[in-house]
Amino acid sequence: MAKKIIIKKGLKKDPARRELKHQGFKKKDLKKELKKKEIKKKELKNKELKNKDLRSGANEKSRKRGPAVKEAAREELKIRGTGSRESASGRNTGTVSGHNSTHEKKQAQPQSTGSIFRRKLSGNEKTGRGVILKRTKEEIREKAPSVKIIPLGGLEQIGMNITAFEYEDSIVVVDCGLAFPEDDMFGIDLVIPDVTYLEENLDKVKGFVITHGHEDHIGALPYVMKKINVPIYGTRLTMGIIENKFREHNLLGITERHVVSFGDVVTLGAFRVEFIKTNHSIVDAAALAIYSPAGIIVHTGDFKVDFTPVYGDAIDLQRFAELGRKGVLALMCDSTNSMRPGHTPSEKAVGRSIDQIFRDHPDTRLIVATFASNVDRVQQIINHAYKYGRKVVVEGRSMVNIIDTATKLDVLNIPENTLIDIDQLKNYPGEKTVIITTGSQGESMAALSRMADGMHRKVTIGPNDTVIFSSSPIPGNEKAVTGVINKLVLKGADVISQDVHTSGHPCQEDVKLIYNLVQPKYAIPVHGEFRHLKAQAKLVRELGYKKEDIFLLGSGDVLEISEDGAAVREKVQVGNILVDGLGVGDVGNVVLRDRQHLAEDGIVIIAFALESGSCRLLSGPEITSRGFVYIKEADDLMTGAAAVAEDAILQCQESGATDWNRYKNAVKDGLNDYFWKKTQRRPVILPMILEV
Numbered sequence: 001m002a003k004k005i006i007i008k009k010g011l012k013k014d015p016a017r018r019e020l021k022h023q024g025f026k027k028k029d030l031k032k033e034l035k036k037k038e039i040k041k042k043e044l045k046n047k048e049l050k051n052k053d054l055r056s057g058a059n060e061k062s063r064k065r066g067p068a069v070k071e072a073a074r075e076e077l078k079i080r081g082t083g084s085r086e087s088a089s090g091r092n093t094g095t096v097s098g099h100n101s102t103h104e105k106k107q108a109q110p111q112s113t114g115s116i117f118r119r120k121l122s123g124n125e126k127t128g129r130g131v132i133l134k135r136t137k138e139e140i141r142e143k144a145p146s147v148k149i150i151p152l153g154g155l156e157q158i159g160m161n162i163t164a165f166e167y168e169d170s171i172v173v174v175d176c177g178l179a180f181p182e183d184d185m186f187g188i189d190l191v192i193p194d195v196t197y198l199e200e201n202l203d204k205v206k207g208f209v210i211t212h213g214h215e216d217h218i219g220a221l222p223y224v225m226k227k228i229n230v231p232i233y234g235t236r237l238t239m240g241i242i243e244n245k246f247r248e249h250n251l252l253g254i255t256e257r258h259v260v261s262f263g264d265v266v267t268l269g270a271f272r273v274e275f276i277k278t279n280h281s282i283v284d285a286a287a288l289a290i291y292s293p294a295g296i297i298v299h300t301g302d303f304k305v306d307f308t309p310v311y312g313d314a315i316d317l318q319r320f321a322e323l324g325r326k327g328v329l330a331l332m333c334d335s336t337n338s339m340r341p342g343h344t345p346s347e348k349a350v351g352r353s354i355d356q357i358f359r360d361h362p363d364t365r366l367i368v369a370t371f372a373s374n375v376d377r378v379q380q381i382i383n384h385a386y387k388y389g390r391k392v393v394v395e396g397r398s399m400v401n402i403i404d405t406a407t408k409l410d411v412l413n414i415p416e417n418t419l420i421d422i423d424q425l426k427n428y429p430g431e432k433t434v435i436i437t438t439g440s441q442g443e444s445m446a447a448l449s450r451m452a453d454g455m456h457r458k459v460t461i462g463p464n465d466t467v468i469f470s471s472s473p474i475p476g477n478e479k480a481v482t483g484v485i486n487k488l489v490l491k492g493a494d495v496i497s498q499d500v501h502t503s504g505h506p507c508q509e510d511v512k513l514i515y516n517l518v519q520p521k522y523a524i525p526v527h528g529e530f531r532h533l534k535a536q537a538k539l540v541r542e543l544g545y546k547k548e549d550i551f552l553l554g555s556g557d558v559l560e561i562s563e564d565g566a567a568v569r570e571k572v573q574v575g576n577i578l579v580d581g582l583g584v585g586d587v588g589n590v591v592l593r594d595r596q597h598l599a600e601d602g603i604v605i606i607a608f609a610l611e612s613g614s615c616r617l618l619s620g621p622e623i624t625s626r627g628f629v630y631i632k633e634a635d636d637l638m639t640g641a642a643a644v645a646e647d648a649i650l651q652c653q654e655s656g657a658t659d660w661n662r663y664k665n666a667v668k669d670g671l672n673d674y675f676w677k678k679t680q681r682r683p684v685i686l687p688m689i690l691e692v
């Protein structure tokens, strides 16, 4: 272990020499080559200084006017060579049709605010870190530039991923996800991050870079865009799904979106961001190499290592290794599965199980529940349906939406005459059909739950059904899933939930692989609850990292990081914004507490009429309640309550009170005591006074 670290340090001493050696230069040529490089580097530096002003100017302009080719990026292209790196998957030339700036990408033509260009991955590329390493030790001590990494969410839970990277007057934001509400957040539809910090630094924010199209990475974009309308960058399917959302929120016309391919580099202020091909449970997932003046930060996004993916290529491990050789300042790696040993099985392995199920159940209808966004899984089910001569019905709004988008973008291929409308289902025998549906997480409103409840209009579950859960429950959903399974079994269906799923996240050996390739100076486990982050930290320790080089951050921590060191020195405002229907953030703690109170103990309403002026009780008190006791069977209790309320009112009257609040409070206090004594419950008590 110790030996390895020493080797690493030795190599770091002269990275330029190391790179050249890798390119196969002989020893005697090394000196010459290094000198050439030195001169080239100086030229480059001058140019970059010149361009610095231009760059910020261009950003301002293009924000307002849309795409503008930037001088700086042009220069970079000239210097670095414009050869397009072969698109990692070879299928990324398509465009998502959309509004204004979702533009067709032409090779090596930087466009828009942050220019995108396809890079030739030359070994002598100068990174911020390379520059630092050229300096003397004294200079390093004084000048090593530092970059700030600020997670604004996603570190206490799985969900709401959003991280800001800040260098001087540039901020780049990676992902903008939502979280689903906890059980005690009554009536809340979803939770989005508090982005006050970004709002306060609006002029610095250059863009959002999105790793993939899952809700925990894109779900908050429609809400955040209404405050921070900056360009968004993402791969094809990712942008397709974002645009579906934006269409619903009427944001298509007023947002700037860019589709990027793997290998593309986007310049955003002082940052450059490269998209790297990975595998995940959604197509077109990307890892990011974030080049900053302080060094390279690699963000894996959500990923798995799949050598035999269903669609497209395997993860670009080569690129991870190349970055590692360049020298990476920090690695932010997916921790979701860091507690699981071994490797995550390939998506193809699921295909074999699916095939087995089709073979074993030739006489029943098949109903497969999976995540709508798992296009690969849907593809495998469709392939097998085709192979075994079954027609496919797609059910559930989100499933229909994503399949639509994926088909348009050609990431999903449905053989002709395979898909049928749900209304045609009755025209085919059950054993000739497959229904792909939402609801694999036991969501109460999803199609599968409605089928299980016997509430579905078109599908009735019976003994001739085999239901397959091609997913595993997200932590917290286990109970709901079991509930649905029980209902299905009660109706006579056969339920299968074993071996028909594989995770989209890296297990321990996969995490170790990435660390070994990237060889970062610092490790920052991300994406997971604290126990997951901690598990990754433990793994990293096993790889020989020192405790002080591993950072377990909390949301809001500002990690300042440079070649010299890293530390959390400040915190910024973070939090949960609750979304209920059309209201964003209008449901605060008080409202939530009321809802909790109402849900737990119900409400009692006391209505009575007082004569204006004299405050004489004219009628009432009339008592009704909801969610407290069943009134028809609680006659005595309610009669007693009315008497208590009347007493309280009369007492107020005798004391000559004219302030109605005093009447209300007296009634409230009296009834609170009364109900507690009689029932040991504390319903919400709501007095209503009618002035006559």
Ligand SMILES: [Zn+2]
Pocket: 161, 214, 216, 217, 302, 527
């Ligand atoms: Zn995620």
Ligand SMILES: [Zn+2]
Pocket: 212, 214, 280, 302
């Ligand atoms: Zn994901």
